Amino acid sequence: MGADPTLRDRFEHGLAAPICLTWELTYACNLACSHCLSSSGRRDPLELSTSEAKALIDEIAAMQIFYINIGGGEPMIRRDFFELIEHAVNQKVGVKFSTNGTRIDAEAARRLAAIDYLDIQISIDGADAETSDRIRGVGSYDQARRAMDHLRDANFGEFKISVVMTRDSIEQLDEFEALASYYGAQLRLTRLRPSGRGVDVWESLHPTREQNRRLYQWLLERPQVLTGDSFFHLSALGDPLDGLNLCGAGRVVCLIDPVGEVYACPFVIHDEFRAGNVREAGFAHVWTQSPLFTSLREPGSPGACASCGSYDACRGGCMAAKFFTGLELSDPDPECVFGHGETALEARRVTLRPTPSPDHSKRVTLRLSAR
Amino acid sequence: MSVSATSAFDASAPWQLSEQVSLRDEAFGALAYHHVNRRLVFLKSPELVAIVRGLSSFSSAHEAIDAHVDSSQHQRYVSALSSLFNSELLSGR
Numbered sequence A: 001m002g003a004d005p006t007l008r009d010r011f012e013h014g015l016a017a018p019i020c021l022t023w024e025l026t027y028a029c030n031l032a033c034s035h036c037l038s039s040s041g042r043r044d045p046l047e048l049s050t051s052e053a054k055a056l057i058d059e060i061a062a063m064q065i066f067y068i069n070i071g072g073g074e075p076m077i078r079r080d081f082f083e084l085i086e087h088a089v090n091q092k093v094g095v096k097f098s099t100n101g102t103r104i105d106a107e108a109a110r111r112l113a114a115i116d117y118l119d120i121q122i123s124i125d126g127a128d129a130e131t132s133d134r135i136r137g138v139g140s141y142d143q144a145r146r147a148m149d150h151l152r153d154a155n156f157g158e159f160k161i162s163v164v165m166t167r168d169s170i171e172q173l174d175e176f177e178a179l180a181s182y183y184g185a186q187l188r189l190t191r192l193r194p195s196g197r198g199v200d201v202w203e204s205l206h207p208t209r210e211q212n213r214r215l216y217q218w219l220l221e222r223p224q225v226l227t228g229d230s231f232f233h234l235s236a237l238g239d240p241l242d243g244l245n246l247c248g249a250g251r252v253v254c255l256i257d258p259v260g261e262v263y264a265c266p267f268v269i270h271d272e273f274r275a276g277n278v279r280e281a282g283f284a285h286v287w288t289q290s291p292l293f294t295s296l297r298e299p300g301s302p303g304a305c306a307s308c309g310s311y312d313a314c315r316g317g318c319m320a321a322k323f324f325t326g327l328e329l330s331d332p333d334p335e336c337v338f339g340h341g342e343t344a345l346e347a348r349r350v351t352l353r354p355t356p357s358p359d360h361s362k363r364v365t366l367r368l369s370a371r
Numbered sequence B: 001m002s003v004s005a006t007s008a009f010d011a012s013a014p015w016q017l018s019e020q021v022s023l024r025d026e027a028f029g030a031l032a033y034h035h036v037n038r039r040l041v042f043l044k045s046p047e048l049v050a051i052v053r054g055l056s057s058f059s060s061a062h063e064a065i066d067a068h069v070d071s072s073q074h075q076r077y078v079s080a081l082s083s084l085f086n087s088e089l090l091s092g093r
Ligand code: SF4
Pocket: A236, A304, A305, A308, A309, A310, A311, A312, A314, A315, A316, A317, A331, A332, A333, A336, A337, A338, A340, A341
C-alpha cells in the first residue's frame, strides 16, 4: 500500500466497510501483561454468545469485509474459538488472530495449520525471557516459543511474531529479526499506546526520541517488516514509512469488543469513542450511521500542528496517544519527533488524564492474616 | 494507479476475476483483496470495476473494455488490467 494522496483523501471520508476490523472475542486472559490495551483479565458475563457471534460473522461476510483481526483477552480461551474462526473462513472472511500462544499445543497447531485464510500473530515483548517476562509474566516467553515450535512442526507456514516497541524491546530489533528468520516467520512491530493498562506504564516504557529515530531508520531499510501502519508519526522525520499514514479511527479501522460495543479503534476503549453496540441494530448500522464516526470522517484541523512543515506526513499523530496522555486532539502527538508533544504534555500537566472505561483486570486478592 | 505494463498480460485472451479475490464496491470504485497473497488493491474508477466484473462474459479483455469505454480510453484500460494481472487479481479462462 503506497501513500497515494488522492486515495488518502478518500479514506479520510470513510469506506463502505472497514478494512481493518478488530474483534476482541473475550476479556478473559490467563496472562496479565502490564501494557494490555484492553485491560483484560476476567471474562465479562455479557460477552456475545456463540449464536450472537456467528450472526455477527454473517453480517461481516455480507458487508464483504475481507478479513477480521481477532484478539482479546486471549481469544483461544473461548470454548467456541475454533467453531467461530471456521465459521468465518468458510464464508471467505479471512482471520488474523493475536494470541499469547499458551493454548497452542501440538494438536491445536495441527488444527490451525489445516485452516485456510488464517494468520496467527504470537506476541512477545522481548527477544529473551527476562525482557519479555518483565511485561508479560514469568514463563510467558517460553510458552510463546513452544507455540512457535509447534506451529513450525505442524508446517503452519508463515506466522507472525508481534512485538510492541518499548524502551527495552526497541534495543533488540536485530534479535527479533533473527528470531523471525529462524522460524521463517514475519516480524510485526507495533507502537506502545497509553491505552488500557498501558496508561499506567506508558510514561516509563515508551521509547525515547532518540530510540524512535533509530526505529524509523531501521524500518525504512526493512519495508518487509509489518507495522500495521502504527508508526506514521515517525514519517515526519523524512521519507514516509510504508502505509496509509493517517489515523484510520472510524474511517478504515474500528473495534468490536467482547460485549458488542463498537469503538473507533482498538486503542480507544473509552465512552468518548464508543459508537454503538452490535446488539442494537447490527454492526453495519453503527458503521454507517454513528454520529461519532461521521464526525471522525470530517477533515481534521491541524490544530497546534498547523505551522509544522511535516503535518502532511504525520497528520498530528495518534488520537489515542493524545487522548490518554491528557492532550487535546488538536495537540501534537505526545511522541512528536520534534519534541512538541513533550512541550504540550508539560503545559497540560495539571489536567486529569482520562482512564479507560471498562476495566477487566483481575482483582488483586488481599490475604488477611489471622494474627 | 502506478501502471507497469511489462507483463505477459494478453488482452486478446479471455480473463476473469480470480476466484481468490473479493471485490467490494466503494464510492471511488472498488477495493479488491487477494485472499492468498493478502494484497489489497484499489480500483480507482467505476468504469474499471465494471470492466473487471464483466470480463468473464467476453471472449477477450479487448471486448470487455470496448463494452464499457470508448476507443480513446482503450489503451489506458489495457494498462490498468495489466497491472491488476501483475497483482494476481486476474486469471485466465
Ligand atoms: S508538530 Fe504535529 S505534525 Fe509536526 S511532527 Fe509534531 S506531531 Fe507531527
